[in-house]
Amino acid sequence: xxxxxxxxxxxxxxxxxxxxxxxxxxxxxxxxxxxxxxxxxxxxxxxxxxxxxxxxxxxxxxxxxxxxxxxxxxxxxxxxxxxxxxxxxxxxxxxxxxxxxxxxxxxxxxxxxxxxxxxxxxxxxxxxxxxxxxxxxxxxxxxxxxxxxxxxxxxxxxxxxxxxxxxxxxxxxxxxxxxxxxxxxxxxxxxxxxxxxxxxxxxxxxxxxxxxxxxxxxxxxxxxxxxxxxxxxxxxxxxxxxxxxxxxxxxxxxxxxxxxxxxx
Ligand code: CA
Numbered sequence: 001x002x003x004x005x006x007x008x009x010x011x012x013x014x015x016x017x018x019x020x021x022x023x024x025x026x027x028x029x030x031x032x033x034x035x036x037x038x039x040x041x042x043x044x045x046x047x048x049x050x051x052x053x054x055x056x057x058x059x060x061x062x063x064x065x066x067x068x069x070x071x072x073x074x075x076x077x078x079x080x081x082x083x084x085x086x087x088x089x090x091x092x093x094x095x096x097x098x099x100x101x102x103x104x105x106x107x108x109x110x111x112x113x114x115x116x117x118x119x120x121x122x123x124x125x126x127x128x129x130x131x132x133x134x135x136x137x138x139x140x141x142x143x144x145x146x147x148x149x150x151x152x153x154x155x156x157x158x159x160x161x162x163x164x165x166x167x168x169x170x171x172x173x174x175x176x177x178x179x180x181x182x183x184x185x186x187x188x189x190x191x192x193x194x195x196x197x198x199x200x201x202x203x204x205x206x207x208x209x210x211x212x213x214x215x216x217x218x219x220x221x222x223x224x225x226x227x228x229x230x231x232x233x234x235x236x237x238x239x240x241x242x243x244x245x246x247x248x249x250x251x252x253x254x255x256x257x258x259x260x261x262x263x264x
Contacts, residue, residue, distance in 0.1 A: 001117050007037040007065065008081070008166035009057050019051065021115075034060030036074040042072050050118050052111075053098070054081045055089055060178040063096040067089055070183070071098035077118040077184050081106070099185040100211060117212060121184055132228050143191065159194050161255035162242060164233060165188055165206050173232050180232050185210070190233075195242070202250040226251055 004026045007013040011082075014030045021028045029048070031037050034057045040046045051069075055062035066078050080098035082089035085106070093101050100114055157169045164175040171187050173180040182190070193201060203219035228231050230237040241257035 001025060001027050003009070003029070003035065003047065004115065005040065005048040005051045006030045007032075007034065007045075007051065007057065007062070008054045009033060010054075017111070024112060026115075033058050034062065036098040037065050038068055041076065043072055043073050048076055049122065050115050051076055051078045052081065052115070053078050054104075055083065055093065062098075063092050066096040066098050073181065075156075075181055075183055077122055079111075079114055079118060092222050096222050097183060099183055114212075118184065121188060159255075160259055161240060162233075166194070166233075182232070186225065186229060186232075188230060189222075193251065197255050200249045201250045202247040204250075206250065217233060224252070236263075 004021055006014055006017050006021075007026060008017070008030065009032045011032070014032065018028045019031055029040070029046075031040060035222055037051070037053070038060070041048070041051070053062045053065055057065075060068075062080055066080065069076065069078065077100075078098045080089075080093040080101040081095055083099050084102050084103040086221050090101050090103075099118060102111060157167070159166045159168070164173060166173050166182075166187075168187055173181045173182060188210050189206065192206065194222065203222040206222050207213045207219060226243060227237070230240050230243050233242055234240045242250045242254055244254060246252050
């Protein structure tokens with residue numbers, strides 16, 4: 001049974017969500033402020049499979065909570081509830097480490113779909129992580145359509161390039177003995193781009209295919225993720241050699257980065 005933590009100060013909404021999620025078979029806990037959420041997740045180390053996190057909370061807001069979780073090394077999937085008509089919230093949410101967002105007010109069915117989307121990805125990652133240790137590197141990340149549903153095919157789910165290895169299953173990037181943790185959606189975005197190496201992919205396509213967002217989302221949200229990913233995978237993030245900007249279109253991943261190593 002998957003456990004969901006709802007962080008929401010509007011009691012009606014929190015209880016309504018609890019009722020509906022429990023009816024769907026989830027184990028649900030609610031907490032009314034950010035400090036309470038951090039206490040549960042970090043101090044008490046309670047395990048949840050998804051956190052539904054409202055932005056507007058008394059005291060520490062949702063951005064702060066998400067950022068604190070990531071800083072503390074908690075990579076629990078976070079679905080952020082933002083205010084409609086505030087695209088800057090979406091940007092800030094992603095920036096602070098949220099995996100997905102939903103503007104309020106929302107349809108219950110959409111919330112349920114988003115939660116199960118995050119769980120599906122997580123389960124799939126966990127399953128892969130359990131299957132076999134580091135063998136073949138570079139099982140060219142299989143491409144996935146639609147951003148949902150498990151991919152079949154076992155074996156090591158890693159991709160190596162330029163002295164770095166992305167381990168999609170473990171949500172890790174390994175480089176020079178250093179291991180970086182990736183959030184679920186950072187790994188998903190990398191997987192999508194790596195699976196289309198050499199091709200230009202538009203921001204809109206990324207939002208639709210990786211996040212499953214079809215509404216009018218500010219596509220700058222993607223740029224935030226790209227900035228983060230560049231910090232992880234590029235030797236010089238300001239002069240990317242792998243994760244390239246395609247002017248007027250979006251981004252392109254290239255594994256072979258030419259021979260500029262050490263220059264400059
Ligand atoms: Ca609120």
